[in-house]
Amino acid sequence: MTTPLAIGFDFGTTNSVVARAQDDRCDLLKLDGPAGPDPVFRSALCFWQDDAEQGGLGVAAGPWAIEEYLEFPQGSRFIQSFKSVAAAVRFEHAFVFERRYRFEQLGQLFLSQMATHARGALNLKDARIVVGRPVEYAGHRPDEALARQRYDAMFEVLGTKIHYVYEPLGAAYSYAARLDAPATVLVADFGGGTSDFSIVRIGVPGTTPRCTPLSHAGVGIAGDRFDQRIVDHLVLPMLGKGGRYRSFDKLLDIPGGWFTDFSDWSRLALMRNRRTIAELEKLRRAALDPDAIGRMIAIIEGELGYQLYDSVGRLKRALSSDAEAHFHFESDDLLIEADVTRAEFEGWIEDDIARIEAAVDRALIGAGVEPAAIDRVFLTGGTSLTPRVRRLFATRFGENRIAAGGELTSIAHGLALIGQQDDISAWTA
Structure with a gap:
């Protein structure tokens, strides 16, 4: 007898993975990508203005989003790690070419793009879908009920009832298959x-x-927090952190909120909007070191967040295998280079x-x-x-x-296996 199809969906901050389990098989779903089919799909979106598209905006996701962005960064809006704001009360919407997108709308666009590159394998009308969720959501004072509401709205695009399971439980079930x-x-x-x-x-x-x-x-x-520590120590001092600005006859410290947002790539992508740029321009005119604030503005307006965090990621990966590595980031008017030891990095994240x-x-x-x-x-x-x-x-x-x-795939694999259980209620969160 054929058992119902179970889908394990690991919607990750950096990457997303889908697994399909039926009968005695559990396989990772390979999605089309520029370099060929791959089960690991980057959790990213890229938007660009295109009159030929409905609503005047084109959109791509995953590795296709990266490819579109790298082809024309200044004419694109690149958003990644948006899962990080799922439980954030302060996040209401992202501005994309003056259009507003709520979290669930970004998520629905992402899922629809995944379905396109799955070539029909995500037509899930009769499937049991198990979605991983973190034990504790990211962010300051995360609102779990709000995150659940947003997840429900996001995943309803798949058209069936969704079961939520803690992500490490998915990994546990996958690992159990190795043990006798x-x-x-x-x-x-x-x-x-x-x-x-x-x-x-x-x-x-x-x-x-x-x-x-x-x-x-x-x-x-x-991992994103570790990236923030690198940005905090190597990049932000060049962009005005620790500086001061003049307000009438007083000298004041530049507010730290600008640097907090900049060092979080889920928020950096959202800083490119008219109001934020206007406020930074006002700050630049009052700053004692206006060039530093100007460099921050240039990175935001030039949509250089991906390149910046790509440099950060390369450094972090190099320090996983080497005791010392070289950091390099370069834009039109900014060059940051530094040799970093693993011991220094470990001190930053202690x-x-x-x-x-x-x-x-x-x-x-x-x-x-x-x-x-x-x-x-x-x-x-x-x-x-x-x-x-x-x-x-x-x-x-x-x-x-x-x-x-299975660092990138074990959760989805285990979630699909859990989806095959007769009583899934013991696993749901």
Whole structure:
């Protein structure tokens, strides 16, 4: 007998992945891309003005968005990591060529573009769809109810009932397929916007249920925050951070909010609007170092956020394998170069590592287990490749208990497997 089709949907801050499970098969869905089919689809959108398109705007997503943007950056609006604002009360809409887009509208455009590049494989009328969600959403004081409302509106475009499951549980179910003995497993999922942890008891194959969730914890810190630390130390001093401006007869510090937004690539993309540019121009005229503010304006107006964070990402990846790496970012009137050691970078993120470790402690307390009772630690997500992150778990649990793999795909794979369970209610969040 053919079992119903189950879809696992990992909507990630940096990348999105879809898996399809039916009968005894579970496969990653490959989406068309400029370089060929690939299951990893960048969570990005690019808009450009085009009178031939409905509404006068063209739109592309994933790797196609990057290709369109690189072809004509100043005539495009490039938005990435928009998942980071899902729970943000202060985010109401993004301005795109003076048009307003709510979060759910951006999400619906993204999903429709994914469906186009899936060649009909996302026609899901009768499928059971399981969508991953973080244990704790990114941002300051995230509103979980608001995020759920926005997710519901976003995913209703797929036309069927949606089930939500914590992302690390998806990774846990995927990892369980590797095990042939019972184990208590700590799953640590490090994405772009959040770090999430689940402790799961896994039974022997054939056990029903195979996995039993014991506890969950999370923190809105992950790869994007590490990027922010690099921008804060290498880029923002060149753009006016720490500077002052004149207000009548007083000298005042430049407000830090400008730099907070600039260092967060989900918000940097939204700074290119008429009001923000006008306020920055006013600040430039009053600043003691107007050229520094001018460089910030040039990066925003020139839509150089992608190039900037690409340079940041290259540095971060290089420091995962080398003890020292070179940072290089260049635009028309700005050149930033610096040699950075891994030790320096780890010093910049040490406070973030402490908050991540505190979330791990909460997961252990919630499950009522000591570190010695954890048989395996499964690390997944791109940020799990950061040496300082891995060292945190090696120190706490021992290198011999750490497993990794499927950093970008394990969540979607596990979510699809969960979707095949007779009773999915035990997994939903």
